[in-house]
Amino acid sequence: MLDFLQSVCDGVLFGATYALIGIGFTLVFGVMHKLNMSYAAASIGGAYAGLLVLQVVAGAAPWMVFLCAFFAGGLIGYLVYLTCFHFIPLQSPLATLMSTVGMLLLIDEIVVHVTDGVPQSYPAMFDDVMLRAGEFTVRGDLLLVFGVAVLCMIALMALLYRTRLGLATRAVSQQSVAAQLCGIRVGQVNAMTFVVTGLLGGIAGALIGASVGTLSPLLTTPLTVKGLIVTVIGGLGSIPGAIIAGLLVGGFENVFQQFRGVTERDLYVMLLLFAFLVFRPDGLFAPRSGHN
Amino acid sequence: MKKLALAVALAFAASGAFAQEKTIKITGFGAKTGPVRTFGINSHAAMNAAADQINRSGGVKLADGSKAKIAVEFLDDGCNAEQGISVIRRIAGTDAVVAVGPTCSNVAESLFGILQKKVDDKGDSGLQFPVFTDVAIKVGLAKISEWAFRNVPNEETMYSSVFYWLHSKHPELKTVYGGVEEDFAHSRATWHVTMKGRAQANNFQVLGESKWLLADTSFATQVREMKKANADIVAISAHPFSLCGALKEMQRQGVKPKLLVGLTSSSSLETLQGCAKQAEGIIIPTSFAPVTKEGKAASEATAKYKGNADLHSMAAWENMFILKQVIEAEKISGNKKDVQADRRKIRDGLAKLKTTQGLMGVTKRTDDREADKPYLFVQAKGGQWVVLHNPL
Numbered sequence: 206m207l208d209f210l211q212s213v214c215d216g217v218l219f220g221a222t223y224a225l226i227g228i229g230f231t232l233v234f235g236v237m238h239k240l241n242m243s244y245a246a247a248s249i250g251g252a253y254a255g256l257l258v259l260q261v262v263a264g265a266a267p268w269m270v271f272l273c274a275f276f277a278g279g280l281i282g283y284l285v286y287l288t289c290f291h292f293i294p295l296q297s298p299l300a301t302l303m304s305t306v307g308m309l310l311l312i313d314e315i316v317v318h319v320t321d322g323v324p325q326s327y328p329a330m331f332d333d334v335m336l337r338a339g340e341f342t343v344r345g346d347l348l349l350v351f352g353v354a355v356l357c358m359i360a361l362m363a364l365l366y367r368t369r370l371g372l373a374t375r376a377v378s379q380q381s382v383a384a385q386l387c388g389i390r391v392g393q394v395n396a397m398t399f400v401v402t403g404l405l406g407g408i409a410g411a412l413i414g415a416s417v418g419t420l421s422p423l424l425t426t427p428l429t430v431k432g433l434i435v436t437v438i439g440g441l442g443s444i445p446g447a448i449i450a451g452l453l454v455g456g457f458e459n460v461f462q463q464f465r466g467v468t469e470r471d472l473y474v475m476l477l478l479f480a481f482l483v484f485r486p487d488g489l490f491a492p493r494s495g496h497n
Numbered sequence: 498m499k500k501l502a503l504a505v506a507l508a509f510a511a512s513g514a515f516a517q518e519k520t521i522k523i524t525g526f527g528a529k530t531g532p533v534r535t536f537g538i539n540s541h542a543a544m545n546a547a548a549d550q551i552n553r554s555g556g557v558k559l560a561d562g563s564k565a566k567i568a569v570e571f572l573d574d575g576c577n578a579e580q581g582i583s584v585i586r587r588i589a590g591t592d593a594v595v596a597v598g599p600t601c602s603n604v605a606e607s608l609f610g611i612l613q614k615k616v617d618d619k620g621d622s623g624l625q626f627p628v629f630t631d632v633a634i635k636v637g638l639a640k641i642s643e644w645a646f647r648n649v650p651n652e653e654t655m656y657s658s659v660f661y662w663l664h665s666k667h668p669e670l671k672t673v674y675g676g677v678e679e680d681f682a683h684s685r686a687t688w689h690v691t692m693k694g695r696a697q698a699n700n701f702q703v704l705g706e707s708k709w710l711l712a713d714t715s716f717a718t719q720v721r722e723m724k725k726a727n728a729d730i731v732a733i734s735a736h737p738f739s740l741c742g743a744l745k746e747m748q749r750q751g752v753k754p755k756l757l758v759g760l761t762s763s764s765s766l767e768t769l770q771g772c773a774k775q776a777e778g779i780i781i782p783t784s785f786a787p788v789t790k791e792g793k794a795a796s797e798a799t800a801k802y803k804g805n806a807d808l809h810s811m812a813a814w815e816n817m818f819i820l821k822q823v824i825e826a827e828k829i830s831g832n833k834k835d836v837q838a839d840r841r842k843i844r845d846g847l848a849k850l851k852t853t854q855g856l857m858g859v860t861k862r863t864d865d866r867e868a869d870k871p872y873l874f875v876q877a878k879g880g881q882w883v884v885l886h887n888p889l
Contacts, residue, residue, distance in 0.1 A: 208721070211717075211721065215717040215718070216715075317531060317532060317534050318534075321534055321538055322531065322532040322534040322535050323737075323767045323770055324738040324767055324771035326741070326770065326771050326772060332745075332749065335750075346749075417715075417742050417745075418741065418742060418745035418746075418772070419738060419742055419745070421712075421738040422531075422532050423711060423712040423738055426712070459717075459718060462718055466708065467679060467708045467709055467710060467713070467719070468679055468680075468708065
């Protein structure tokens with residue numbers, strides 16, 4: 206029983222990073238009704254860029270690396286918008302999908318070329334802190350990951366529901382033509398959405414690097430898959446959905462691993478996704494719709 | 498008269514230049530993109546450095562007595578089996594006489610399958626092209642085809658020796674627990690086929706194993722299992738990224754085995770860059786360390802081509818010199834029209850070899866076209882690999 210609880214706890218805490226990746230996917234989809242497949246790769250790219258601080262400032266504190274990853278993520282997000290959305294006809298559903306798949310591969314390969322694919326040690330905060338209650342333990346760095354992720358989510362919700370930018374973003378996501386008629390610059394809102402999701406992605410990438418302790422381009426594909434699963438389970442376009450689904454997927458993943466082993470773990474996560482697609486295709490936080 | 502002499506001299510110089518243009522093409526292939534790109538970079542650098550050294554000392558002697566330079570080309574297979582097959586077909590379509598590669602065992606396993614199984618089998622239309630592997634290390638692959646040769650260390654022998662030495666040196670250590678990267682051909686096979694059995698054969702009790710995947714981000718559950726087992730030795734068969742992830746989690750959970758044993762491929766710079774502190778003390782058998790004069794020179798020459806010398810890249814270096822020896826012994830013509838005959842001669846020449854000279858000493862060649870290379874044990878100490886023991 207203790208092992209089960211421990212697995213769930215570890216999984217849910219780490220699931221916060223899945224939630225952040227899921228939010229990035231879902232926010233762009235909510236606003237533009239397009240999938241940005243390069244999001245997880247851009248997040249890892251931002252995390253790698255954070256390591257540049259260590260080359261400039263010897264012995265830089267981990268928070269400086271995180272801050273650099275945060276801003277680099279925003280910059281990469283804007284570049285992704287320019288290259289994959291701004292100049293691409295948005296009417297074609299496949300054009301942006303394929304351009305972002307191309308961007309995923311490009312970012313991945315840039316990272317691989319710059320680092321030669323060599324895993325990079327990533328700084329962490331509170332990695333030597335372990336909270337103990339008998340045999341039950343909670344990793345200090347995972348608690349930090351969870352806390353930062355929750356703060357990011359709160360900040361994002363405040364941005365969306367308490368600021369003019371958020372109001373404009375929600376207006377564009379609900380009815381872009383009407384928003385344009387009201388004088389909202391749709392292009393600018395879209396670009397800002399990418400910057401905001403990029404900032405989130407940068408911090409998500411850094412948190413993932415910190416919690417694993419090592420960063421590798423190997424992470425981009427599994428994180429892309431996890432982000433998409435979280436987005437679908439949470440409901441496309443639903444931020445609360447992405448948060449809950451991220452934590453759920455993290456928890457379930459560990460439970461499946463505990464009971465069925467690592468080789469079957471992802472199989473059961475996929476079955477979970479399949480169950481949602483069949484029984485609740487619009488996800489957790491979307492109105493139920495019929496299916497064939 | 499002076500003009501005539503000058504013209505004659507120029508003509509001779511030109512003919513000399515033409516003679517020097519004769520080249521023997523050796524094509525390397527392996528991963529130069531993707532997460533294991535560093536292996537391809539290092540092999541390519543080692544091949545270039547070796548070719549440079551051979552060419553500076555005159556090149557290779559051909560059947561007609563003339564000398565030819567070695568030209569190296571390197572193609573990327575991205576550690577992908579389909580791409581690897583496509584690459585080897587492409588190489589076979591050129592005037593390359595032999596290929597050196599690939600990086601990954603899954604690629605080697607697939608592409609050896611498209612080579613002709615038995616030489617002179619008229620009913621087998623498989624590719625008749627010699628491949629001399631430097632990196633892909635999974636046990637027993639060369640037996641797939643008589644056109645496949647490998648110069649990779651024999652992990653069975655190496656881990657047998659490691660556990661024998663550990664048993665005699667540390668008789669107080671009784672138990673072993675395994676950590677295995679389950680979705681990578683080499684690491685999986687090395688634990689299940691080699692390490693586990695070798696440990697048991699040397700009187701260690703294997704208490705169990707934890708499995709993870711190459712790109713896993715969390716090792717908490719696996720390390721908890723490891724902690725419960727409380728084994729004297731933890732043997733981890735994983736590549737640097739997941740090795741570092743597991744070692745860092747072991748540090749967090751306070752798992753401190755008396756000894757750590759690692760996978761051959763992890764005795765590299767990547768491990769030290771990823772987790773030098775956590776890897777401190779890990780013991781790994783390897784077929785290369787720059788301890789001999791030749792090894793040091795090869796290491797320095799490879800560095801000039803921006804490559805690192807390790808057990809894999811130095812096998813590529815050795816392959817180039819072995820091929821030089823075979824080309825000269827088998828009297829390769831070097832003519833484009835005879836390329837298939839030259840390939841056959843190289844295959845036969847490689848098959849005839851009983852021993853080769855390596856950077857660490859003499860390598861024995863086995864009947865199934867594998868190598869039995871000299872090896873030693875290295876240990877991570879203070880962010881460097883240091884030689885711990887030379888069992889030979």
